[in-house]
Amino acid sequence: MKVVGLITEYNPFHNGHKYHIEEARRITGADYVIAVMSGNYVQRGAPAIINKYCRAEMALRNGVDLVLELPVCYATGSAEYFAHGAVSILNKLGVVDYLCFGSECGDLxxxxxxxxxxxxxxxxxxxxxxxxxxxxxxxxxxxxxxxxxxxxxxxxxxxxxxxxxxxEPNNILGIEYLKALHSFSSSIKPVTIQRISAHYHDKELSSKEKELYPGIISSATAIRHAIHGNASDEPDRLFDSVPANVFRILEVNMQKTYPIADEDFSLLIKYKLLSEDNSLLSSYFDISSDLADRIKNMADYGYSLSDLAEKLKSKNMTMTRINRALFHILLNIKSEFMDEYIASGYTSYARILGSKKESTALLRKIDSNGTIPVLTKVAKAKDRLSPLEIRMLSEDIFATHLYNHVVYEKYGTSIPNEFKHGLCII
Structure with a gap:
């Protein structure tokens, strides 16, 4: 049995992601594909445009066999933390032979x-x-x-x-994946695939077929822009940029559970900023004492979230760093907790979001070879995890409940909470 691991966001899933999965299988000869995927929040310091269970289903319908959740403390971290958090999971499963990632250069x-x-x-x-x-x-x-x-x-x-x-962003992530494999003395072999077609930051949907792939590949950034730009219409413009089964998921859920945007969290974040003093603010991950002071020294918060971030931005702090910091405050991700997680080996459990029915042999091998517990039900976690691991999982539970409340306030749709939501099985 050969297994290839992918580290992903799928925000949302598109043709480029499908190409990555297909190439990962082809190059490695893998029998199974495992994706470690960000949950309801992503690395640029923002909520995912559509919830993690929908995105897990998209992945499973397009070649992934098992989807595991990357804890939110790493999913919203810099490239180094994002990579180490995800690689630590793949490494401890005891079954992953290859890590396949995209890069702009394609030269391992x-x-x-x-x-x-x-x-x-x-x-x-x-x-x-x-x-x-x-x-x-x-x-x-x-x-x-x-x-x-x-x-x-x-x-x-x-x-x-x-x-x-x-x-280039994918090169940077790839370098961090390689550094993580080195730091864990992992036996997982790295493989890189050159990114084709759309650039990571492109904001316009692609319109021409590419010789290297039969479908149109647009960036996730462009797809999100298109979705937000046509929020009141059917997302017809997306049809050529995503697999047909992904389009159906997007079509069914449009204006029911998505799109979710940064500004939907604006009031929650500003309430949190108003309610805590400088010392509390500076205890959160990525919040320096200088940034905490600047937050509290602002006369008021009568701005949109993007304007607030722009006002907090400085020469030595990027906009992405500010956005991550604001979401770390909102989600109660503290520096001292991160230090403890890192000291304990980053991630010490694997939580399943979804799997294929045909993946029972893979799950049995993980159960036999893995060195960390694999969670299928949140309610049973307390019997399997240490207090430190429970705290990490609790951050994910809180973050998801908050996301679900925002969905309800925006669309009136109730998503089952983490104790009631079942796995995505196809």
């Missing part, structure tokens, strides 16, 4: 060379980053400047290529 050896450089940087590398931070650069920009400086004097034949890698 070059990505690995970048990893080797980052794992063994020059002795003054951290000091160089700090120097650029003091000049007002954001952390990603400061790291890029420090890398440029270091690589100019490094003994490598690919300095320019490595620098170029770190300007």
């Amino acid at each position: 050896s070059l990505l690995q060379e970048a990893v080797d450089f980052l794992l063994h940087p020059p002795v003054d590398f951290d000091a160089s980053i700090q120097a650029f931070l003091k000049l007002g650069q954001s952390y990603p920009a400061a790291r890029q400047s420090a890398l440029t400086q270091a690589l100019q004097s490094a003994d490598t034949n690919h300095s320019k290529e490595i620098l170029s890698l770190l300007t």
Whole structure:
């Protein structure tokens, strides 16, 4: 039995994701595909456009055999935390042979060379980053400047290529996946597939078929823009950019459970900001004392959530970092808890969101080989998890209940809570 693991958001699922699954199977010869997927919140610091159970169904109907939930503390984290949280799950299942991820470059050896450089940087590398931070650069920009400086004097034949890698989001994630595999001394073999067609940040749907794939591949960003732009209409424009079975799920749920947007959480976030003092705010993950002070020093919160984030943004803090910070406050994700999770090996359980009926052999092998409990029912978690693991799971339960309440307030649709919602089985 060969198993390939994928780390995903599927926000929402589209033709590019289907291509990734098909190529992962083809290249690795895998019998089963496991996806570790973000739940109801995603890495850019935002709610998912449609809930995790719908997205799990999309994945299962398009080639994934088992969908596991990435805990919200990692799903809303930077690339490093996102990658380590997900890889730790795949590694502890005891059955995953390959990790297949998309990248803009499609060159595993070059990505690995970048990893080797980052794992063994020059002795003054951290000091160089700090120097650029003091000049007002954001952390990603400061790291890029420090890398440029270091690589100019490094003994490598690919300095320019490595620098170029770190300007593309999927390359950055891929590098973090490789670093995570290294840090866990994992036997999982990495495989990368070059991203084709639409760029990650493209905001317009693609309209031409590509030679490399028979369907139209639009970015998830473009698809979300199209959905929000046509929120009162049938999502016909999406038909060519998503598999037909995904289109049906989107069509059935339109204006019933989705689309969910950042602004739907605006009042909740502003209430939380008003109700806590500086010391409490600075206890949340990704909240510096300086950011906490700036939050409390604002005269009022009479802005949209996007305007509030823009006002909080500074030279050394990106908009994405601000958005993540605001959702960490809302979802009660604290720095001290994250430190404990990391010290315990990141993720210590695997929660199933959905699976195929034909995946019983895979589940039996996980049960036999895995080193972490696999959860199918939240109600039984207390009998299987440690107090620390229960706390992590409780963050997910709270985050999902909050998301479900927003869905109800917006559309009047009740989604069963985490104790009543069954697995997605197809």
